[in-house]
Amino acid sequence: MTQTMKAFVLHEGRGRFEERPLPKAGPTDVIVRATAVSACSAELACLSGEFPAAEGTVLGHEGVGVVHEVGSLVTEFEVGQRVTTASTTPCGICANCQRGFSGHCRQAVWGGYTFGVSRDGTFAEYFTVPQAGYNVVSIPDKVSDAAALCITDTIASGSTGVEAAQPPLGSVIVVFGQGHIGLGATATARAVGAALVITVKSRPGGEHIAKALGADFSFNLADHDVQAEIRDLTGGLGADVVIEATGARASFPMAVEATREGGVLAVLSAYDGPADAALEIPLAHWGWGIGDKTILSTFQRCGSERMGRLLRLVETGRIDPTPLLTRTYGFGDLPRALADLKARPTGHIKPLITFEPASFQDEFETTQGVEL
Ligand SMILES: [Zn+2]
Ligand SMILES: [Zn+2]
Structure with missing residues (x-):
């Protein structure tokens, strides 16, 4: 049978x-x-x-x-x-x-x-x-099913942008978007050596989750002048690495602005829109073309070797x-x-x-x- x-x-x-x-x-x-x-x-x-x-x-x-x-x-x-x-x-x-x-x-x-x-x-x-x-x-013995489950997509995807950006030690990392992919990036930002992790979302709510995952500051567009807050926290420079995980095209120019000269913007979003829609890069925040800002588009990197490294971060208590x-x-x-x-x-x-x-x-x- x-x-x-x-x-x-x-x-x-x-x-x-x-x-x-x-x-x-x-x-x-x-x-x-x-x-x-x-x-x-x-x-x-x-x-x-x-x-x-x-x-x-x-x-x-x-x-x-x-x-x-x-x-x-x-x-x-x-x-x-x-x-x-x-x-x-x-x-x-x-x-x-x-x-x-x-x-x-x-x-x-x-x-x-x-x-x-x-x-x-x-x-x-x-x-x-x-x-x-x-x-x-x-799955290592010390890693629970629940924690391993978080690795399969949220951490595997969110960490891809963080890892691809190769932030220098002591970086300021700003994560736009605090859906599960943005939170996955937030959870892994400190593990790659960030000194300061700042999250940005459109509306208030859920800040305790971002902070539980490693955010130092959580701002929202409704209540904060986000660019001013980022400038204040970075001595006017902007962030070393910005992760754009909102999925909203309107957020992209804000992410470009928040990236310092010489910094990296890693996009983890799949944007909605017609095939001929475009993302906007404001010239002033692009140094009129000579701003030395790098933009990466990234998507989940997987495979057992990489997954093993992510599980090790949980096993050794580097991320929860x-x-x-x-x-x-x-x-x-x-x-x-x-x-x-x-x-x-x-x-x-x-x-x-x-x-x-x-x-x-x-x-x-x-x-x-x-x-x-
Ligand atoms: Zn998923
Ligand atoms: Zn293949």
């Missing part, structure tokens, strides 16, 4: 629970029994059609768990081992992957994303990680990402978790969704097919 599992599947713009056969490992796959998953705006984009997710795909791209089965060519892992993977699961062998930009894997439909887009994702009791030698990483997980749900409550994520109440960043046996009870039937 075929064993089945519960999975949360994209169906005509809705997510619904279905019974699916347990996946079988291909030669280079690892099958993971999920112990915790999380979600972010990527799931909402799959449900709205903004991401080109295939009908009938199991949703979800962030997950941790225990190895259930290893493919015949996988030698690095064994059944029972605690593991995770970055939310992007690229091939590891195409030209862009070999160049170190696996977020632009040529084998993936959208960036390096395959989970929940072109292959079944993590919102199931078991999920398949492809190219396990490249993508799967073991768990303040990102602001609400807890059982797997059967996944539709409510996604609805809460879409509503974005102040102070709610990410859900921790667990697979405790008791949590998967009545909610499964009563929440089935919630529209998002």
Whole structure:
């Protein structure tokens, strides 16, 4: 008899629970029994059609768990081992992957994303990680499932901008945007040697989360003259490194202005807009072309080697990402978790969704097919 599992599947713009056969490992796959998953705006984009997710795909791209089965060519892992993977699961062998930009894997439909887009994702009791030698990483004993879950996307993505900017020791780093990616950058800024971490968001609220993750100052555009505050804190110079993680084009000129001469602006945003829309660089804040400001566009760098380094930051206590997980749900409550994520109440960043046996009870039937 075929064993089945519960999975949360994209169906005509809705997510619904279905019974699916347990996946079988291909030669280079690892099958993971999920112990915790999380979600972010990527799931909402799959449900709205903004991401080109295939009908009938199991949703979800962030997950941790225990190895259930290893493919015949996988030698690095064994059944029972605690593991995770970055939310992007690229091939590891195409030209862009070999160049170190696996977020632009040529084998993936959208960036390096395959989970929940072109292959079944993590919102199931078991999920398949492809190219396990490249993508799967073991979780150190000292690192909780919750902390490892924060690494899969939020820290992996947020840290990419920080790492790519290569801030000098003692830098001032300003992070525009305090959604989960901006918070991921905030959490890793001090780990790369920043002396001062300043966060900027549009409205007040949630400052305690930014500060718990390492921000020294949290400003918002509604209550503060943000550029004046940054000038005051930097002796009039501006920030050594600015991370732009708002996703709003209007924020880009502000980020250019906040960057000092000789500084680096690393963009972590995927901007909305028509194909011919442009980002604005005010001449005065670009030194009329000779300001020696560097602008980088970055996207999540992944792979087991990098994920191992990020997990080590947690293992050794350099970062604690768990303040990102602001609400807890059982797997059967996944539709409510996604609805809460879409509503974005102040102070709610990410859900921790667990697979405790008791949590998967009545909610499964009563929440089935919630529209998002
Ligand atoms: Zn995500
Ligand atoms: Zn690739």
